Amino acid sequence: MMTIFGYKKNYQMYDPKKKYTDKHIRKHSKNNGSNDKYRKSIEDLLDELELKNGMTISFHHHLRNGDYILNRLMKEIAKRNIKDIRIFASSIFPCHEPLVEYIESGVVTQIIAAFISGPVAKTISQGKMEKVAIMHTHGGRARLVESGEVDIDVAFIAAPTCDKMGNITGSCGKSACGSLGYAVTDAHFAKCSVAITDHYVEHLGSVFIEGKYIDYIVEMESIGDSKGIVSGTTQITKNPIGLKIARLTSDVIYHSGYFKNGFSFQTGAGGTSLAVSYYVKQLMMKEKIKGSFASGGITGYLVDMLKDGLFEQLYDVQCFDLEAISSLRDNKNHIPISASKYANINDKCIINDLDFVILGATEIDLDFNVNVTTSSIGEIMGGSGGHSDTAYGANVTIIVSQLFNARIPVIKDKVLCKTTPGETVDVLVTERGIAVNPKRNDLIERFKKTNLPLKTINELKQISDSLVGIPDKIQFDEKIVGVVEYRDGSVIDFIHKKL
Amino acid sequence: MKLLKPSKAGTYESNDIYIMLFPNDDEIRIELESIVLETYGKQIKKVMMDTLNDHNIENVLVKAIDKGALDYTIRARVITAINRGVSND
Known part of the structure; x- marks a missing residue:
């Protein structure tokens, strides 16, 4: 086994035959926070906290690309000459560009996250971060904290x-x-939890994170840019190819054998995913089918389906638009859940009850392994998020993608980086046909009786190759810049520095 | 055939290529920018070179900005640019 700088020595490689057995779960380690929690400013707070070189600090990404907190805190920490910081953030976005400077100067030496995009991702791909980046899943993040593998200072x-x-x-x-x-999970388990707010009130009726887990409160003029936090209204795609893929996907759902009263559903906020929601909604109304729940990141489309009585509940780890935010506030059947309840392998998690999940891919290979971590030229540009969690949990995992776009094909002989293992992926839907994982013979038999355009994934690849040609091989350096951790904590792949 | 004047064809849209041809002393030179340079750069240059050869064009500088065009699109854009550049209309 290789030794990787900044990664544990006793790591296990992913093995589809092995079931994860370590059910190590800590009790909430938390003190009860003092009564006098309010601090005047971030400077005051940091003066009081015993910041040390080598400490682990955590952030979460609900403010998405509008987040001001991470940059503000890192600026203060860098000013105090603290080095070797490990950032444990659920996601890193383009707005976190100031981190690049801190990575290059050694203030930040490691990032652990479920998703990394933008300039920080590029810097890591170039091999400029001292230690290896660890890329986990949304459920894996909760597991890392609960098991004590990552101790948040x-x-x-x-x-x-x-x-x-x-x-x-x-x-x-x-x-x-x-x-x-x-x-x-961060609030429950960190040695010290700080709430940073731009709306400080006397008393709160409806609470999501209880104050007993919070040690300090600091006010900031603004914690985020509302334009980056949510999109106004998320739109379904107008691209005819995307619409065709979405319609085919709803046909796959209809004929899968799982489309019946009480079914459950998850999809993302991309244009094609939203179009799938649109067609599934039409289908549910036409066939008079009612679902039990939809989960994941929630959009206005799913909110409408809840209002129309098409789903009984929404389980929400993250709101994608304003409709979702107001629904979460006003509708008792729109329920916020923690990442652990959502997807932690050691928790009784929602995703295990999913019938359908609709996911994207930058690459899928002939064994149905999916890459959403690196681009088609091998640079970090994303990460699992909940991709491999939900693929594992759902009865039918459907990947939707154009066969190629701007000459970039989706089907490869081997993915450059394995995010989600092929044995958890069931169907690939493209505009030129549908491929079913051979291990899902039940689905293949059902689909054969329909007029769905069934092909093997090899046949789809041949069509793609004949149009775009075979891409030249991407060259990598030996140096490992990232470790991709599967949801059970095993290593499913390594990310190498680009040559 | 001889290129008589600068000519262009194509767009900057995704899946298209923008081709500019300039009269050059005696050799063919290709300057390519592409979103898929690393994986398809050689192939794109080959298609452009073959198309120019098919039309016996020798004195040209090609500047191309590619947004992921397929081979037939590249060929069509190059041919159109040639046709526009070889007549004095």
Whole structure:
């Protein structure tokens, strides 16, 4: 086994035959926070905290590309000459560009996250970070914290509204972002939890993170840019190819054998995913089928389906738009859940009850392994998020993608980086046909009786190759810059520096 | 055939290629920018070179900005640019 700088020595490689057995779960390690939690400013707070070289600090990404907190905190920490910081953030976005400088100067030596995009991802791919990046899943993040594998020294929690006790909600305030699903575990287990808010109130009625887990409260003029936090209204795609793929996907759902009363469903916020929701909604109304729940990141489309009685509940780790935020606040059947409840392998998680999940891919290979971590030229540009969690949990995992776009083909002989293992992926839907994983003979038999355009994944690849040609091989350096951890903590792949 | 004047064809849209041809002393030179340079750069240059050869064009500088065009699109854009550049209309 190779030794990788900044990664544990006793790591296990992913093995589809092995079931994860380590059910190591810590009790909440938390003190009860003092009564006098309010600090005047971030400077005051940092003066009081015993910041040390080598410490682990955590952030969560519900403010998405509008987040001000991470940059503000890192600027203060860098000023105090603290080095070797490990950042444990649920996701890193383009707005976190200032981190690049801190990575290059050694203030930050490691990032652990479920998703990394933008300039920080590029810097890591270039091999400029001292230690290896660890890329986990959303469920894996909760597992890492609960098992004690990652010990958070200070958790910085973006609190759109916070009261004097430290009770937090994301439902109101000028930086409202809805669910705070990824922050819950941090608050429960960090040695010290800090709520950072731009809406400080006397008393909060509806609470998502309880004040007993919060040690300090600091006010900031603004914790985020509302334009980056949510999109106004998410739109379904107008691209005819995307619409065709979405319609085929709803046909796959219809004929799968799982489309019946009480079914459950998850999809993302991309244009094609939203179009799938649209067609599934039409199908449910036409066939008079009612679902049990939809989960994941929630959009206005799913909110409408809840209002129309098509689903009984929405389980929400993250709101994608304003409709989702107001629904979470006003509708008792729109339920915020923690990342652990959502997808942690050691928890009784929601995703195990999923019938359908609709996911994307930058690459899929002949064994149905999916890459959403690196681009088609091998640079980090994303990460699993909940991809491999939901693929594992759902009865039917459907990957939707154009066969190629701007000459970039989706089907490869081997993916450059394995995010989600092929044995958890069931169907690939493209505009030129549908491929079913051979291990799902039940689905193949059902689909054969329909007029679905069934092909093997090899046949789809041949069509693609004949149009775009075979891409030249991408060259990598030996140096490992990232470790991709599967949801059970095993290593499913390594990311190499680009040559 | 001889290129008589600068000519262009194509767009900057995704899946298209923008081709500019300039009269050059005696050799063919290709300057390519592409979103898929690493994986298809050689192939794109080959298609352009073959198309120019098919039309016996020798005195040309090609500047191309590619947004992921397929081979037939590249060929069509190059041919159109040639036709526009060889007549004095």
